[in-house]
Amino acid sequence: MGIAAAAVGALLAGCGGGPGAGGGKVSNAKIVLGVLTDLSGLYADITGPNAVAAVEMAVEDFKRKYGDKAITDNIEVIKADHQNKPEVASTQARQMYDRQQVDALFDVPTSSAALAVATIAQQSKRLYFNTAAATTELAGKSCNKYTYEWAYDAYMLANGTAANVTRQGGKNWYLVYPDYAFGQDMQAKFATAVEAAGGKVVAKDPTPFPSDDFATFLLKAPGLTPKPDVLGALQAGGDLANLVKQYDQFKLRDKGINLAIGLLFDSDIKAIGAAKLAGTTFTTAWFWNLDDEARAWADRFKKRTGQRPTFDHAADYSAATHYLEAVQKAGTDKAEDVSKQLDGMTFSDFFARNATVRPNDHRVVHDAYLVKVKAPAAASEPEDFTELVEKIPADQAFDQPSPACRMG
Amino acid sequence: MLDITGVSASYGEARVLDEVTLQVGDGEVVTLVGRNGAGKTTLLRCVMGLHRAMTGRVVFAGRDLTAVPPHRRARLGIGYVPDDRGIYAGLSVEENLTLPPATLASAWPLPRIYDTFPVLATRRRLPGGKLSGGEHQMLALARVLRTGARVLLCDEPTEGLAPIIVDRIGEILREVKRDGVAVLLVEQNLRFAATVADRHYLLAQGRIVESLRNAEVRQREGELLAYLGL
Amino acid sequence: MTSFLQQAFNGLVSGSFYALLALGLAVIFGMLRVVNFAHGAIYTLGAFGAVWLADSAGLGFWWALLLVPVALAIAGTLAERLLIHRLLALDPLYNFLLTFGIALVCQDLLRMRYGSHSQPYEHAPVTGSFDLGLFEFPRYQVFTLGLSVVVCLAVWLLLTRTRIGTIVRAAIERPELTRAFGIDTGRWVTPVFGFGVGLAALAGVLAAPMRAVNSGMGADLIITVFAVVVIGGLGSVFGSVVAGFTIGMLAALGNLYFPVLSQTSVYLLMAVVLLIRPAGLFGKEEHV
Numbered sequence: 001m002g003i004a005a006a007a008v009g010a011l012l013a014g015c016g017g018g019p020g021a022g023g024g025k026v027s028n029a030k031i032v033l034g035v036l037t038d039l040s041g042l043y044a045d046i047t048g049p050n051a052v053a054a055v056e057m058a059v060e061d062f063k064r065k066y067g068d069k070a071i072t073d074n075i076e077v078i079k080a081d082h083q084n085k086p087e088v089a090s091t092q093a094r095q096m097y098d099r100q101q102v103d104a105l106f107d108v109p110t111s112s113a114a115l116a117v118a119t120i121a122q123q124s125k126r127l128y129f130n131t132a133a134a135t136t137e138l139a140g141k142s143c144n145k146y147t148y149e150w151a152y153d154a155y156m157l158a159n160g161t162a163a164n165v166t167r168q169g170g171k172n173w174y175l176v177y178p179d180y181a182f183g184q185d186m187q188a189k190f191a192t193a194v195e196a197a198g199g200k201v202v203a204k205d206p207t208p209f210p211s212d213d214f215a216t217f218l219l220k221a222p223g224l225t226p227k228p229d230v231l232g233a234l235q236a237g238g239d240l241a242n243l244v245k246q247y248d249q250f251k252l253r254d255k256g257i258n259l260a261i262g263l264l265f266d267s268d269i270k271a272i273g274a275a276k277l278a279g280t281t282f283t284t285a286w287f288w289n290l291d292d293e294a295r296a297w298a299d300r301f302k303k304r305t306g307q308r309p310t311f312d313h314a315a316d317y318s319a320a321t322h323y324l325e326a327v328q329k330a331g332t333d334k335a336e337d338v339s340k341q342l343d344g345m346t347f348s349d350f351f352a353r354n355a356t357v358r359p360n361d362h363r364v365v366h367d368a369y370l371v372k373v374k375a376p377a378a379a380s381e382p383e384d385f386t387e388l389v390e391k392i393p394a395d396q397a398f399d400q401p402s403p404a405c406r407m408g
Numbered sequence: 409m410l411d412i413t414g415v416s417a418s419y420g421e422a423r424v425l426d427e428v429t430l431q432v433g434d435g436e437v438v439t440l441v442g443r444n445g446a447g448k449t450t451l452l453r454c455v456m457g458l459h460r461a462m463t464g465r466v467v468f469a470g471r472d473l474t475a476v477p478p479h480r481r482a483r484l485g486i487g488y489v490p491d492d493r494g495i496y497a498g499l500s501v502e503e504n505l506t507l508p509p510a511t512l513a514s515a516w517p518l519p520r521i522y523d524t525f526p527v528l529a530t531r532r533r534l535p536g537g538k539l540s541g542g543e544h545q546m547l548a549l550a551r552v553l554r555t556g557a558r559v560l561l562c563d564e565p566t567e568g569l570a571p572i573i574v575d576r577i578g579e580i581l582r583e584v585k586r587d588g589v590a591v592l593l594v595e596q597n598l599r600f601a602a603t604v605a606d607r608h609y610l611l612a613q614g615r616i617v618e619s620l621r622n623a624e625v626r627q628r629e630g631e632l633l634a635y636l637g638l
Numbered sequence: 639m640t641s642f643l644q645q646a647f648n649g650l651v652s653g654s655f656y657a658l659l660a661l662g663l664a665v666i667f668g669m670l671r672v673v674n675f676a677h678g679a680i681y682t683l684g685a686f687g688a689v690w691l692a693d694s695a696g697l698g699f700w701w702a703l704l705l706v707p708v709a710l711a712i713a714g715t716l717a718e719r720l721l722i723h724r725l726l727a728l729d730p731l732y733n734f735l736l737t738f739g740i741a742l743v744c745q746d747l748l749r750m751r752y753g754s755h756s757q758p759y760e761h762a763p764v765t766g767s768f769d770l771g772l773f774e775f776p777r778y779q780v781f782t783l784g785l786s787v788v789v790c791l792a793v794w795l796l797l798t799r800t801r802i803g804t805i806v807r808a809a810i811e812r813p814e815l816t817r818a819f820g821i822d823t824g825r826w827v828t829p830v831f832g833f834g835v836g837l838a839a840l841a842g843v844l845a846a847p848m849r850a851v852n853s854g855m856g857a858d859l860i861i862t863v864f865a866v867v868v869i870g871g872l873g874s875v876f877g878s879v880v881a882g883f884t885i886g887m888l889a890a891l892g893n894l895y896f897p898v899l900s901q902t903s904v905y906l907l908m909a910v911v912l913l914i915r916p917a918g919l920f921g922k923e924e925h926v
Contacts, residue, residue: 040746040749040754041754041854042754042854043754044749044753044754045753045754045755046755048754179897179900179901205897206897206900207893207900208893208900208901209901210854210858212652212845212849212850212855212858212859213648213651213652213849213889213890215648215651215652215779215890216645216648216890216893216894217893219641219644219645219648220641220645220894223641237755237756237850237852238755238756238850238852238854238855239850240850241756241850241851241852242849242850245847245848245849245850246848246849249762249765249776249778249779249848250776251766251767251776265755267753267755267756268755268756270755270758271755271756271757271758271850271851271852272756272758273758273760275760
């Protein structure tokens with residue numbers, strides 16, 4: 001508990017005490033945090049049940065910190081499965097806000113589902129903290145004053161990776177992206193970032209989703225003119241594992257075409273094999289082996305769940321904690337008042353360093369990390385997959401607020 | 409040889425056979441005559457075991473067939489020539505011929521089959537689907553003869569065939585009869601029936617309403633044809 | 639032109655998975671009149687079987703290729719005997735629901751044991767590329783195509799040149815009538831089901847070195863395979879194989895030249911085929 005307590009202490013140090021008043025001010029005499037996530041599908045391991053565990057940890061730590069000074073000790077965490085389907089996500093979100101009296105929703109992987117939930121949050125006038133969906137639209141033309149982006153987005157992923165790889169000599173890119181909201185957004189952000197860094201996108205192709213055969217595109221790559229130096233793979237999950245396995249079999253690296261990956265989780269590295277990916281650089285919002293502070297929380301998390309956390313799990317904990325702190329400070333769970341506490345706030349915790357909650361688009365900007373896959377021999381434990389290449393400071397990691405965002 | 413006693417059967421709610429009782433002896437050819445829907449095909453299917461009889465029993469060569477599944481009935485010596493001839497379009501003529509196992513002592517060897525049905529010998533490699541109507545019927549008959557069946561259940565074997573082929577089928581049935589094989593024949597062609605059969609049963613609405621001898625059939629042909637709607 | 643041929647060849651490689659799966663579905667449907675909704679789950683189990691053998695017993699790809707299809711075929715015959723067989727006399731809907739349920743159970747058991755992310759499988763039996771004259775191709779992909787073609791040919795010989803084959807073809811064409819010819823079709827139903835299961839498991843093992851191994855891998859694939867079977871003609875063994883390779887090729891070329899249609903090309907083709915030939919390319923109208 002020593003290091004853990006220190007971590008919690010460090011996390012909470014930035015936040016002042018509460019208003020002192022306890023109880024009576026929250027709606028329905030309780031605060032309900034809802035985790036709407038993929039409990040059994042494609043993203044269940046990187047978000048899923050462990051995202052629920054992360055939010056529960058935040059609630060427990062909050063109660064421990066404030067004891068009977070807490071605004072209420074009646075804080076619940078409920079969960080629901082949206083199966084990565086936008087229509088299911090809308091229905092669930094509406095039900096959670098209206099019938100189960102949820103005050104704030106968390107997580108929500110899959111961009112189309114997250115966009116659907118943001119709309120419901122605005123209609124219901126309740127808060128939604130996105131940690132799992134990558135689309136920049138949530139802080140762009142679909143932004144609203146009830147929705148916050150806590151962890152990452154396509155711009156952050158593209159900007160770090162594309163700029164770095166292009167600087168290292170990967171001038172000509174061939175982008176392959178899954179043909180849905182996330183992939184299209186990633187593709188646009190990567191193309192912009194590559195060109196901004198002086199590179200060129202030779203070709204880009206949408207790939208069927210889901211797909212287990214990427215040979216079509218792997219065969220096409222060497223024949224393009226000019227021949228690409230980099231294959232930018234913007235797939236996720238099983239599609240990505242398929243693509244990298246086949247990239248390896250088609251020996252594109254030997255043909256001078258390196259691999260850059262848009263979004264990579266530890267589970268992907270495990271699936272593909274760290275040896276196949278060793279040296280591959282990518283950008284992440286956080287990784288558990290970043291430093292002592294991160295490791296301390298990751299150890300607590302592992303004790304509870306048996307697994308190392310993803311950045312999504314860490315972001316869920318961070319968002320839930322700051323939400324509860326804001327309720328405590330506001331002395332109410334009324335969304336507009338809680339929002340006032342959050343907007344413009346600056347903080348640093350084990351997850352988000354040098355963070356600011358931008359008031360004009362609700363994007364939380366914080367340091368991001370350019371990392372590379374460790375060779376298996378260098379790993380300190382089986383789940384140790386990544387090492388830091390360089391830190392991307394908060395003011396460069398994310399895009400400027402989009403003019404398309406009108407919060408009203 | 410074949411004893412059918414009190415057999416009733418239905419399709420869903422509709423009763424199609426009502427207490428049918430008839431016998432076919434060794435070397436005897438018996439026809440079932442009746443309008444469409446009278447239950448003739450269903451009776452053959454009950455004998456074969458393809459349709460479940462609700463009451464009554466079928467005894468073949470002294471053996472009660474009630475609990476015997478269709479493939480065992482075939483192996484005991486009941487040969488079925490269904491109304492659509494039952495030729496496998498995807499199997500060659502020879503595969504069609506040799507599909508049913510020839511386990512009985514009375515089985516015809518293949519050379520005798522090709523001797524009796526020379527057209528099949530010339531078509532043996534052709535898929536069953538490519539034969540003419542007459543060839544289909546020859547193949548269907550040849551197939552059950554090869555197994556050495558002791559009772560043939562023939563469902564309208566002459567329907568839609570040219571007179572010369574009908575004659576040939578008559579010859580074959582008479583040859584079979586000489587071997588002591590029993591034949592239960594469903595037939596609308598009364599003239600043909602009278603040339604091969606010993607007795608006739610008139611089936612109406614699932615019941616046997618009359619039993620006729622050959623001479624009676626010839627005498628009352630006009631009346632019977634009018635009744636059958638032909 | 640070279641690139642076109644290369645893509646077409648690549649299509650044959652993915653077609654070899656469609657062909658193996660569709661072939662199994664077709665013989666099962668032909669013999670049992672059951673649309674086996676568990677077929678995708680069996681493919682998934684095949685791939686996980688390879689992973690499990692490597693992790694727990696240290697047995698590599700060749701062992702998996704031998705043991706996994708046999709083991710799953712045995713499991714399949716047991717499932718047929720104990721469950722599916724009991725429902726054969728009832729409305730086909732019952733077995734449709736049963737096999738669908740079996741698929742969900744398999745998928746969830748795998749998810750409980752392995753989670754939903756992909757599993758590593760580092761046991762490709764052959765690496766490097768073949769020079770096929772006009773172009774190079776990874777050896778493993780060529781091997782997959784070769785093995786699939788050999789298996790499909792072997793099944794074809796089995797069906798056309800042996801007594802068992804004749805019986806199975808007869809039973810597929812006219813199940814009821816075949817019993818009236820002294821053949822206990824019920825006796826062949828179980829082995830044929832096991833055989834179809836074995837083919838799906840074989841496809842799964844073949845997929846492990848080149849595709850992501852996860853609990854959902856079969857669920858997505860099988861939808862395409864159903865379309866393949868319908869295009870080939872439900873119950874037509876020959877049609878399923880031809881359609882499998884053809885669809886693989888068309889999908890690969892479609893991905894490249896008409897990316898807009900890449901998700902739907904198979905279903906468009908299915909719609910067109912059904913409009914022109916309602917029983918599929920090689921299908922026949924149903925008899926009893």
